[in-house]
Amino acid sequence: MNGPMLFLPLIPLLPFAGFLLNGLFGSRLPKALVTVIALLAPLGSLAIVAHAAYLLWSGAIAFPVIEHGAPTWISVGSLHIDFGFVLDQLSLTMLCIITGVGFLIHIYSAGYMAHEKGYWRYFAYLNLFLFFMIVLVLAGNALLMFVGWEGVGLASYLLIGFWFQKTSAADAGKKAFVVNRIGDFGFLIGMFLLLANFGTLTFSEIAAKIAENPGWTGGVLTCIAICLFIGAAGKSAQIPLYVWLPDAMEGPTPVSALIHAATMVTAGVYMIARSHAIFDRSPVALSVVAIIGAATALFAATMGLVQTDIKRVLAYSTISQLGYMFLGCGVMAYSAGVFHLMTHAFFKALLFLAAGSVIHGIGGEQDLRKMGGLRKKLPVTFWTMTAGVFAIAGAPFLSAFYSKDAILYAAFQQGTLGKVLSAVGLFTALLTSFYMFRLWYLAFFGKQRAPELHPHESPWSMLGPLVILALLSIGGGWIGMEKFGAWLAPVVGSRAVEASGGIPEWAFSVIAVSMGLIGWLIAHVMYKPGSKAIENINAKPTGFASILEHKYYVDEIYNTLIVKPLLMISRFLLEWVVEFAIIGGIVWLLGGIALLSGAILQKWQSGNLRSYAAWLAAGAAALLLFALLPYYLSAHGIDIKWAGWK
Amino acid sequence: MNQISLSVVPLSWYLLLSATLFSLGIVGFLVRRNLITIFMSIELMLNGVNLSFVTFAHQWHLVKGQIFVFFVMVVAAAEAAVGLAIIIAIFRARATLAVDRIDLMKL
Numbered sequence: 001m002n003g004p005m006l007f008l009p010l011i012p013l014l015p016f017a018g019f020l021l022n023g024l025f026g027s028r029l030p031k032a033l034v035t036v037i038a039l040l041a042p043l044g045s046l047a048i049v050a051h052a053a054y055l056l057w058s059g060a061i062a063f064p065v066i067e068h069g070a071p072t073w074i075s076v077g078s079l080h081i082d083f084g085f086v087l088d089q090l091s092l093t094m095l096c097i098i099t100g101v102g103f104l105i106h107i108y109s110a111g112y113m114a115h116e117k118g119y120w121r122y123f124a125y126l127n128l129f130l131f132f133m134i135v136l137v138l139a140g141n142a143l144l145m146f147v148g149w150e151g152v153g154l155a156s157y158l159l160i161g162f163w164f165q166k167t168s169a170a171d172a173g174k175k176a177f178v179v180n181r182i183g184d185f186g187f188l189i190g191m192f193l194l195l196a197n198f199g200t201l202t203f204s205e206i207a208a209k210i211a212e213n214p215g216w217t218g219g220v221l222t223c224i225a226i227c228l229f230i231g232a233a234g235k236s237a238q239i240p241l242y243v244w245l246p247d248a249m250e251g252p253t254p255v256s257a258l259i260h261a262a263t264m265v266t267a268g269v270y271m272i273a274r275s276h277a278i279f280d281r282s283p284v285a286l287s288v289v290a291i292i293g294a295a296t297a298l299f300a301a302t303m304g305l306v307q308t309d310i311k312r313v314l315a316y317s318t319i320s321q322l323g324y325m326f327l328g329c330g331v332m333a334y335s336a337g338v339f340h341l342m343t344h345a346f347f348k349a350l351l352f353l354a355a356g357s358v359i360h361g362i363g364g365e366q367d368l369r370k371m372g373g374l375r376k377k378l379p380v381t382f383w384t385m386t387a388g389v390f391a392i393a394g395a396p397f398l399s400a401f402y403s404k405d406a407i408l409y410a411a412f413q414q415g416t417l418g419k420v421l422s423a424v425g426l427f428t429a430l431l432t433s434f435y436m437f438r439l440w441y442l443a444f445f446g447k448q449r450a451p452e453l454h455p456h457e458s459p460w461s462m463l464g465p466l467v468i469l470a471l472l473s474i475g476g477g478w479i480g481m482e483k484f485g486a487w488l489a490p491v492v493g494s495r496a497v498e499a500s501g502g503i504p505e506w507a508f509s510v511i512a513v514s515m516g517l518i519g520w521l522i523a524h525v526m527y528k529p530g531s532k533a534i535e536n537i538n539a540k541p542t543g544f545a546s547i548l549e550h551k552y553y554v555d556e557i558y559n560t561l562i563v564k565p566l567l568m569i570s571r572f573l574l575e576w577v578v579e580f581a582i583i584g585g586i587v588w589l590l591g592g593i594a595l596l597s598g599a600i601l602q603k604w605q606s607g608n609l610r611s612y613a614a615w616l617a618a619g620a621a622a623l624l625l626f627a628l629l630p631y632y633l634s635a636h637g638i639d640i641k642w643a644g645w646k
Numbered sequence: 647m648n649q650i651s652l653s654v655v656p657l658s659w660y661l662l663l664s665a666t667l668f669s670l671g672i673v674g675f676l677v678r679r680n681l682i683t684i685f686m687s688i689e690l691m692l693n694g695v696n697l698s699f700v701t702f703a704h705q706w707h708l709v710k711g712q713i714f715v716f717f718v719m720v721v722a723a724a725e726a727a728v729g730l731a732i733i734i735a736i737f738r739a740r741a742t743l744a745v746d747r748i749d750l751m752k753l
Contacts, residue, residue, distance in 0.1 A: 607749035614676055 004060050007048050008067055008085045008138065011095065014044040015130035022127065026120025035110050038123035042106050042130055046099040053092060063490065064088035066140060066204065073144070078199060086140035086204070090491040093338065094137040094270055097345045101262045102130050104465035108353050109254040111461035112360055122162060122252065129155035133263050137270065142191050142201040145271065149187065149235065152264045153180045159259060160251040172247035179244040183234015187271075190227030193220065207277035217281045225278050225285030229292075232268030237319045238326060239296045243555060245319055249311040253356030256311060261318050261352050262345035269325040269341050273334040276492050280332065287417060290330025294411075294421040294428075297323030299552075301431035305438070306541055306548045309366050310355045313439050317392065318348055320428060324407050327425060331418055333410030334492035335485040339477075340407055343399035346476045347391040350469035354385035357462055358443060362453040368442040369537045370450035377455035380463045382444050384470040389440045391473040393433035394516040401513070402477035404429065406485075409508050426515050433519025438527050442537075446529035449537070660701040667694030681733050681743040685726075692722050 018041030026034050055061045070084035087095075106126065113122050132155055136148025153176075161173030191201060197220055198206050210216065232238070237245035248260050259265070272279060272289065279285055297320045304316030321344050328337030359366055361378050375382045391398040394405075408429075411422035448455075457463070485494055526533045541549045550556075604615075633639070671691030678684055696715045703711025737743055 609745045609748065610676060610679075617672055617676065 004055055006052050006055070006061070006065060006087065008052075008065070008087060011045045011048050011099070012131045012134040012138065014048075015041040015127040015134070017041065018127035019124050019131060022120050023124035026124055029120065031119060034120045034123060038127060039103070039106050039110065041127050042099055042103040045095075045130070045134065046103050049092070049095045049099050052087060053096070056092070063092075064204075070140075079195070081141055081143050081201060083144060084140040084202075085138040087138065088491050089488050090270070090273060090338065091137050093342060093488070095134065097342055098130065098133050098137060098263050101345050101349050101469070102133075102258060104468055105254050105258040105262075105349065105353065108257075108356070108462050108465040109252075111459045112254050112356055113252060116252075118162065122159075125155055125158045125162070126255070126258070129159065129259060129264070133267075136267055140202055140204070142194060142203070142275070145274070146184075146187060146191065149231075149267065149271075150184065152259070152267065153177060153184070153235070156180075156248070156259050156264055159255040160248045162252055162255070163250070166250065168247075169250040172244075172250040176244040176248050179241050180234050183231045183241055186227045186230025186234070188231075190224050190231060193224045193227060197224070203274055203277075206275070210277045210281060218284065221278055222282040222284045225275075225282045226288060228271065228275060228278070229285065229289055232271050232326075233292065234268075235271075236265050236268030236322045236326070237296075238268070238292050238323065239299060242296060242300065242319050243558060246312050246315045246551070249309070249315050253311065253352060253359060256315070257349045257352030257356065260315070261348040265318065265322060266325065266341045266345065269322070269329060269337055272326075272329045273338055273492050276329075276332075276334050279329070280493070286330050286332060288330075290327050290411065290414075290417070290421055293323045293326025293328075293330050294424045295323070296320070297327065297428045298424050298431070299323075301428045301435065303548055303551050304435045305431060306545050307435075308368050310358065310368050310371070310439060310443065311352070311366055313368070313435055314348070314351055314355060317351075317432065317435065318344075320432060321348065321392070323428075324404060324425065327411055327421060328407035331407075331411045331414045331421075332493075333407060335488040335494070336403065336406035336410050336481060338488060338492070339481060339484045340400070340403035343391070343403040343473070343476045346399060346469055347388045347473040350384060350466065350473050351388040351392065353462070353466055353469065354381050354388060357381040357458040357466060358385075360458050360462070362455045365450070365453060368439060370453065371443045371448075372446045372450075372534075373444070373448040374455055375444040378444075378457050380457060380466065384463075384466040385444070386440065387470040387473050389436045393436050393520065394429055394512055396509075396513055397478075399473050399475070399477035401509070402481055405505070405509050405512050406481040408512060409505055412508065426512060429512055430515040430519040433516040434523045437520045437523035441523060441527040441529075442534075446534060657701065657705055661698060664694045664698035664701065667691070667697065670694075679744045679746060681736065681745055681748075684745065685729055685733065689722060689726070692718055 018037050021037050022029075022034055029037075052061070052065075056063060065087040067085045070082045072080065072082045074081040106123075109122065109126065113119055116122060129152060132148045132151025134148070136145055136152060139145035139148060157173045157177040160176055161170050163169045164173075194201055194206065198209055200206060200209075210221075230241075234241045245260060245265065249256055251260070279289070300316045300319035300323060304313050304320065307313045307316060321340070325337040325340050325344070328334070328340060358371070358374060358378060358381055361374070361381065362371065365371070387398075391400050394401050404425075408422045408425045411418045411425060414421075488494075525531070540546070547553070606612075668691050671687045671689075671694055674687030674690065675684055678687065696718055699711040699715045699718070703709065703715075733743065736748060740748065742748075
């Protein structure tokens with residue numbers, strides 16, 4: 001390689017080494033060493049990423065850096081796939097998030113999981129996750145990306161089911177894996193279509209081939225784009241495949257923060273941004289992405305309104321925020337989508353970790369109805385959480401204020417559909433603000449509703465990451481959409497921002513902020529200390545709230561329409577076709593042959609001495625014949641030899 | 647002198663007699679029911695074989711065949727002793743010598 005060394009393969013391989021060390025020997029190593037290995041791995045990756053960023057800043061390298069001479073993976077005919085990594089503005093941004101936030105969450109985990117029996121196992125999985133996530137982001141072709149894609153799914157499965165003794169956790173892991181498989185199916189079909197139409201899976205070559213044919217729109221590109229989007233919807237929990245994410249909250253809270261908020265679930269957004277050349281040429285697919293994104297944002301936000309589990313509120317919030325990102329991608333504002341991905345990684349990781357700190361502080365209780373009055377007991381957690389709540393609600397000059405507005409404003413400029421979707425997005429912002437402030441009031445204000453809990457503040461290994469993430473949540477958006485868009489423009493293209501909507505951006509921001517304020521006001525009226533809703537906190541929700549509490553009965557509908565018929569078919573296939581017909585059939589056939597031949601041969605064994613004697617005589621006669629026949633025949637001029645007769 | 651007498655009676659006659667004796671033995675062995683008769687049929691077969699041994703030994707001027715006859719006779723004597731003992735034991739146990747009745751080996 002020319003120029004300065006980047007050590008790209010080391011970025012994923014360091015966490016992988018950590019995984020191997022801790023996974024193979026972790027049970028025998030002292031806990032301190034496990035921690036050191038687990039923390040050094042992402043720190044090393046972070047250092048290499050920072051080194052690359054420094055080289056770029058100092059002008060020593062120019063993006064994109066495409067690794068040449070990477071080891072070949074598949075070489076069949078004209079198809080050539082290697083383990084090539086590509087470092088460009090997009091993957092560097094993602095890497096900073098993954099290794100940076102990932103490292104903070106590793107530190108946090110060291111405190112949060114300190115008393116767990118499977119401490120080493122947890123960190124082995126966490127490092128494995130980082131390895132696959134970095135492979136996913138650095139991959140220069142779709143197949144290598146798919147390796148990371150499946151790998152993060154595996155790590156997610158392992159970590160959701162970390163407390164596998166709990167049936168609900170094991171089930172949630174399985175559910176996540178199976179639902180993701182449905183999305184992966186779409187991704188695979190998309191890759192096959194790419195291969196059939198482009199003959200390559202390398203992103204840069206695909207983009208180049210599309211650029212060569214300016215008139216090529218729709219048609220098969222729509223097909224490919226929709227298939228890829230199905231994959232993205234599975235991984236990023238969009239309608240109709242979002243159902244796994246709320247259940248994924250069965251995993252440890254830092255896992256929810258890292259995998260199910262900051263990094264893995266944003267892989268779908270990253271994938272669409274990475275293959276934006278295809279989406280750009282298919283207006284239909286873009287509309288689908290935008291509509292699904294906006295619908296998911298609204299739908300998930302409404303479900304978040306009534307959840308009583310602190311982590312589930314955040315889970316629905318994550319789905320909703322991912323919907324925003326897809327809305328951004330759907331209106332070709334990829335850089336806005338990635339911008340929101342980044343700020344979301346900061347504030348949602350913060351919110352999850354703060355929620356984890358709350359849960360840790362009150363001994364594992366997750367029910368918002370039992371919290372209350374924690375503001376004085378957990379001051380650091382309270383203040384960092386407050387930063388996160390204000391950030392996600394879109395308070396001015398905090399991170400989401402910039403990124404969410406960028407997406408909604410971009411949508412607003414996209415004709416009638418875009419205006420409708422951005423209105424949906426604005427309304428969702430109101431709901432977002434409402435459920436976040438509801439959580440804030442319920443958890444931290446008023447008096448403690450469950451006297452049996454003894455809240456205590458978390459150790460500094462947990463609070464440190466909280467503080468850093470709080471600062472990032474506040475300042476993460478200050479770079480501004482324009483600069484960020486310009487930074488990503490070489491990768492995802494830039495859209496000329498023309499004020500076609502009739503209102504300038506600042507006015508739009510005022511509307512967005514006022515939406516957030518209205519949400520806060522409603523939450524304040526309803527859930528301020530001493531209000532009626534708090535007194536009746538344990539009452540059963542009625543009417544629409546009841547439907548919301550049951551999450552629109554979507555799980556039940558899926559259960560009846562898909563899971564049960566599928567199970568019935570599987571059971572039928574297993575019990576009757578495979579078990580009975582194939583396995584049972586073969587066994588019975590073999591047994592039957594033995595029985596039948598036994599029954600026939602049994603007749604031979606009559607017990608009658610004379611019949612034995614007769615068989616003996618017949619055998620002797622046969623042997624005699626066998627021995628004499630050739631001589632007899634050759635005497636008559638017919639020459640035959642028994643086989644093998646010397 | 648022996649040469650002369652053999653030249654009077656041709657080789658095939660001896661062999662025919664031997665085969666007849668052997669076949670009679672087989673038929674008796676297969677069709678008779680009485681254990682003692684069967685036993686005697688076996689002796690008949692052995693003697694048929696002995697006769698052909700002696701015949702060939704004389705024909706080819708080899709002493710091996712005659713030695714073999716002695717072996718057969720010794721084995722036959724031993725067999726007679728053991729076989730008769732078994733037959734007596736069977737008769738004492740089952741009060742019959744009909745082989746069709748002695749079918750304990752049947753499944």
